Amino acid sequence: MVNKKIKRPFFIFNPKSFLYGEELLELAKVADEQAALYPEISVMVTAPFADLATVSAATTHITVTAQHMDGIVPGRGMGHVLPESLKSAGVGATFLNHAEQPMQLNELVAAVDRAKDLGILTIVCADSLEEAKAIASLGPDVILCEPTELIGTGQTSDDSYIEATNAAIRDIDDSISIMQAAGISTADDVYRTIKLGADGTGCTSGITKADHPKQMLIDMIEAVVRASKSE
Amino acid sequence: MVNKKIKRPFFIFNPKSFLYGEELLELAKVADEQAALYPEISVMVTAPFADLATVSAATTHITVTAQHMDGIVPGRGMGHVLPESLKSAGVGATFLNHAEQPMQLNELVAAVDRAKDLGILTIVCADSLEEAKAIASLGPDVILCEPTELIGTGQTSDDSYIEATNAAIRDIDDSISIMQAAGISTADDVYRTIKLGADGTGCTSGITKADHPKQMLIDMIEAVVRASKSE
Amino acid sequence: MVNKKIKRPFFIFNPKSFLYGEELLELAKVADEQAALYPEISVMVTAPFADLATVSAATTHITVTAQHMDGIVPGRGMGHVLPESLKSAGVGATFLNHAEQPMQLNELVAAVDRAKDLGILTIVCADSLEEAKAIASLGPDVILCEPTELIGTGQTSDDSYIEATNAAIRDIDDSISIMQAAGISTADDVYRTIKLGADGTGCTSGITKADHPKQMLIDMIEAVVRASKSE
Amino acid sequence: MVNKKIKRPFFIFNPKSFLYGEELLELAKVADEQAALYPEISVMVTAPFADLATVSAATTHITVTAQHMDGIVPGRGMGHVLPESLKSAGVGATFLNHAEQPMQLNELVAAVDRAKDLGILTIVCADSLEEAKAIASLGPDVILCEPTELIGTGQTSDDSYIEATNAAIRDIDDSISIMQAAGISTADDVYRTIKLGADGTGCTSGITKADHPKQMLIDMIEAVVRASKSE
Numbered sequence: 001m002v003n004k005k006i007k008r009p010f011f012i013f014n015p016k017s018f019l020y021g022e023e024l025l026e027l028a029k030v031a032d033e034q035a036a037l038y039p040e041i042s043v044m045v046t047a048p049f050a051d052l053a054t055v056s057a058a059t060t061h062i063t064v065t066a067q068h069m070d071g072i073v074p075g076r077g078m079g080h081v082l083p084e085s086l087k088s089a090g091v092g093a094t095f096l097n098h099a100e101q102p103m104q105l106n107e108l109v110a111a112v113d114r115a116k117d118l119g120i121l122t123i124v125c126a127d128s129l130e131e132a133k134a135i136a137s138l139g140p141d142v143i144l145c146e147p148t149e150l151i152g153t154g155q156t157s158d159d160s161y162i163e164a165t166n167a168a169i170r171d172i173d174d175s176i177s178i179m180q181a182a183g184i185s186t187a188d189d190v191y192r193t194i195k196l197g198a199d200g201t202g203c204t205s206g207i208t209k210a211d212h213p214k215q216m217l218i219d220m221i222e223a224v225v226r227a228s229k230s231e
Numbered sequence: 232m233v234n235k236k237i238k239r240p241f242f243i244f245n246p247k248s249f250l251y252g253e254e255l256l257e258l259a260k261v262a263d264e265q266a267a268l269y270p271e272i273s274v275m276v277t278a279p280f281a282d283l284a285t286v287s288a289a290t291t292h293i294t295v296t297a298q299h300m301d302g303i304v305p306g307r308g309m310g311h312v313l314p315e316s317l318k319s320a321g322v323g324a325t326f327l328n329h330a331e332q333p334m335q336l337n338e339l340v341a342a343v344d345r346a347k348d349l350g351i352l353t354i355v356c357a358d359s360l361e362e363a364k365a366i367a368s369l370g371p372d373v374i375l376c377e378p379t380e381l382i383g384t385g386q387t388s389d390d391s392y393i394e395a396t397n398a399a400i401r402d403i404d405d406s407i408s409i410m411q412a413a414g415i416s417t418a419d420d421v422y423r424t425i426k427l428g429a430d431g432t433g434c435t436s437g438i439t440k441a442d443h444p445k446q447m448l449i450d451m452i453e454a455v456v457r458a459s460k461s462e
Numbered sequence: 463m464v465n466k467k468i469k470r471p472f473f474i475f476n477p478k479s480f481l482y483g484e485e486l487l488e489l490a491k492v493a494d495e496q497a498a499l500y501p502e503i504s505v506m507v508t509a510p511f512a513d514l515a516t517v518s519a520a521t522t523h524i525t526v527t528a529q530h531m532d533g534i535v536p537g538r539g540m541g542h543v544l545p546e547s548l549k550s551a552g553v554g555a556t557f558l559n560h561a562e563q564p565m566q567l568n569e570l571v572a573a574v575d576r577a578k579d580l581g582i583l584t585i586v587c588a589d590s591l592e593e594a595k596a597i598a599s600l601g602p603d604v605i606l607c608e609p610t611e612l613i614g615t616g617q618t619s620d621d622s623y624i625e626a627t628n629a630a631i632r633d634i635d636d637s638i639s640i641m642q643a644a645g646i647s648t649a650d651d652v653y654r655t656i657k658l659g660a661d662g663t664g665c666t667s668g669i670t671k672a673d674h675p676k677q678m679l680i681d682m683i684e685a686v687v688r689a690s691k692s693e
Numbered sequence: 694m695v696n697k698k699i700k701r702p703f704f705i706f707n708p709k710s711f712l713y714g715e716e717l718l719e720l721a722k723v724a725d726e727q728a729a730l731y732p733e734i735s736v737m738v739t740a741p742f743a744d745l746a747t748v749s750a751a752t753t754h755i756t757v758t759a760q761h762m763d764g765i766v767p768g769r770g771m772g773h774v775l776p777e778s779l780k781s782a783g784v785g786a787t788f789l790n791h792a793e794q795p796m797q798l799n800e801l802v803a804a805v806d807r808a809k810d811l812g813i814l815t816i817v818c819a820d821s822l823e824e825a826k827a828i829a830s831l832g833p834d835v836i837l838c839e840p841t842e843l844i845g846t847g848q849t850s851d852d853s854y855i856e857a858t859n860a861a862i863r864d865i866d867d868s869i870s871i872m873q874a875a876g877i878s879t880a881d882d883v884y885r886t887i888k889l890g891a892d893g894t895g896c897t898s899g900i901t902k903a904d905h906p907k908q909m910l911i912d913m914i915e916a917v918v919r920a921s922k923s924e
Contacts, residue, residue: 335797336790365802369823
């Protein structure tokens with residue numbers, strides 16, 4: 001099911017290209033059960049493009065999320081990620097400008113526009129405070145502040161970085177949700193990040209490489225709920 | 232269903248990003264019926280990434296074909312087209328290096344390698360004879376010779392171009408199938424192209440913009456069969 | 463000679479890759495003579511990378527301007543445009559994010575930063591109002607508002623487009639100079655554009671393809687001066 | 694001075710973006726003196742784009758070499774590296790497809806063609822044997838076989854890799870010179886590489902980061918001469 005608005009706080013399970021097919025589907029179903037239990041938060045799950053329709057068909061409560069989308073309209077665009085195809089497959093949100101798929105500024109502008117046309121939520125990545133400010137002027141739903149050098153290292157952003165980016169983005173447009181996700185590898189990291197003022201967080205290898213990925217996914221979603229309630 | 236080997240001649244319906252969802256699915260089913268009628272040829276249908284699983288689930292006789300694939304292995308690769316995800320969605324072939332999504336040489340080498348690993352057929356595009364020769368050394372299943380300036384114009388490649396590229400590629404590796412598809416807009420164009428010695432052909436807007444797309448698709452597939460029998 | 467601050471109004475002769483070597487040098491010298499005559503405006507001349515040092519050595523009054531620059535630091539960066547190399551060759555300004563060389567947002571942020579480090583003026587291109595706003599947040603010296611579809615057509619931006627972009631950018635940061643240059647092909651276009659409120663303008667093929675390029679260059683620079691004085 | 698044909702063996706001092714301005718010029722002059730002493734080998738020196746004209750003007754015996762070139766013709770091409778501009782600045786050779794600036798296959802084909810038009814020698818980089826074979830079909834002057842994972846590590850390619858690539862390329866076109874340069878950091882590495890059958894070699898940080906860069910440059914050029922004579 002597609003959520004029209006993102007709820008705060010939110011959690012994104014982003015297995016990138018680590019998972020696909022059956023293994024991904026099982027974890028997506030776990031996330032879906034948790035999302036049913038906690039309707040007060042948004043739970044989002046990304047999938048490789050060709051897995052999106054299957055994940056969407058098997059779930060109800062999560063927001064199925066693409067890893068990237070191109071700002072094209074139906075037409076030629078061979079080999080690009082067509083927004084209408086995502087929408088038709090049940091996709092409700094998309095990442096844009098991830099450090100592993102950085103976008104030209106003109107393409108990013110076009111992609112945010114197309115997402116708004118179709119009611120697809122946008123999570124736009126920034127790897128510096130300056131980049132975050134430029135992105136804020138485009139009015140995305142979420143900005144993910146993730147210093148490139150920390151991705152996949154298991155190191156979290158330090159508190160001052162998180163607070164500075166939060167303040168700078170809210171100063172430009174406080175309707176934009178802020179996601180902080182650098183180096184989240186435990187449920188405690190999740191809890192700490194939400195308590196520090198992030199609207200949402202997420203995780204990749206902290207879940208996919210955990211000894212018990214399903215349990216870690218459950219623990220992290222519960223940590224979001226817990227942090228939210230204690231506010 | 233995934234065909235392990237491409238049959239000669241073959242026909243590729245390549246609606247690019249013109250179609251998605253229900254409209255694409257209906258035409259794919261028509262192609263599937265034709266493919267069942269003519270098991271002596273290969274019928275391939277492309278789809279935007281997020282439509283591939285649905286098209287695959289609804290068809291049996293066509294080779295479901297991606298518009299592009301990245302030569303990555305499962306892992307990070309956020310926003311890229313994961314070969315294992317395509318395979319798991321029922322994809323049997325992929326275009327690579329299309330003029331609308333040109334690839335770096337190192338990425339093309341990696342993508343052809345990954346496709347071979349997974350048994351995914353490769354249709355690699357060349358927009359000049361020199362490019363076709365370099366591609367031939369990589370051992371793809373099909374080379375599509377399509378002078379960039381003719382794409383979407385309704386003009387076909389002239390006979391001498393077709394014959395020169397056929398000869399040059401067969402000289403390097405005659406196990407590579409040759410596709411000629413510039414400006415195919417009628418069933419007669421299809422017939423003529425196969426008779427001129429192409430192993431296969433295909434069509435985009437000649438079908439999607441036809442007055443009766445389903446009938447045009449049927450007519451073109453029948454033209455391939457007819458050209459093949461009269462050899 | 464490198465100007466540290468851009469003067470308003472300014473004129474940029476941007477022959478892109480149409481000119482190089484002797485032919486470019488002659489026109490750059492004409493521009494230099496005009497710049498000496500009118501010290502109240504900035505006259506800038508672009509050159510292909512390998513012509514920059516020669517143009518710089520032969521001129522005194524113009525700001526020698528690169529067509530692009532990469533936001534790298536001295537080190538590996540094989541094949542990229544090193545800021546320090548430009549600076550050392552006498553370059554005083556650079557275009558960034560031109561429609562023919564669009565930049566990733568993270569690269570644009572880095573390039574603007576490096577230019578500030580070295581005292582190189584930045585002229586950053588935007589092909590839509592939304593893009594212009596995002597760029598304004600990076601604090602470049604000049605924003606060039608040039609709807610991509612008009613480049614090289616001889617059509618000028620209409621007055622309402624010019625006024626809307628001027629207002630939007632000045633609203634964010636009124637220290638940023640605004641350049642409007644779509645379809646400038648006569649001295650009258652230059653005059654009109656400055657009178658409409660642009661801080662600067664420029665020209666490519668209106669000069670390089672003029673019957674008398676040197677005279678056209680002189681006429682356009684004089685039109686800037688005239689428009690400025692009549693304010 | 695521009696050499697029309699590359700001599701075997703050859704040595705390329707490739708300081709990438711580590712050096713520019715005066716420091717680069719001094720080393721280029723040292724290389725030029727060595728090139729005058731040993732006319733039986735080719736000595737090539739790369740420079741960042743904006744340094745090429747200055748290096749060329751100050752030297753006579755080396756082949757001034759660009760780090761990259763785009764396969765464009767004079768015209769728009771804003772921000773790209775114009776072949777005619779390089780030629781006019783005295784450039785006699787160019788690297789293409791370096792791992793730090795990988796090229797699309799169609800662009801590489803165009804760049805090799807333009808270089809042949811203008812008499813600019815091409816050194817095309819390959820990071821795998823398969824890539825080297827595809828490149829060989831384009832008929833460049835030199836292929837540089839450099840496994841990406843070894844660049845800048847100080848580790849040399851092992852002997853079997855060097856011999857396998859030499860054999861594969863010579864099998865396709867034995868007029869192509871073969872350069873092996875992975876991890877060259879001492880004059881002994883240079884000697885060994887030429888003795889193993891490479892037509893040429895080169896060095897970046899082994900020289901720029903040496904305690905005495907000028908002496909290391911001299912030692913390496915002499916090692917090429919020595920290896921050549923002992924054959």
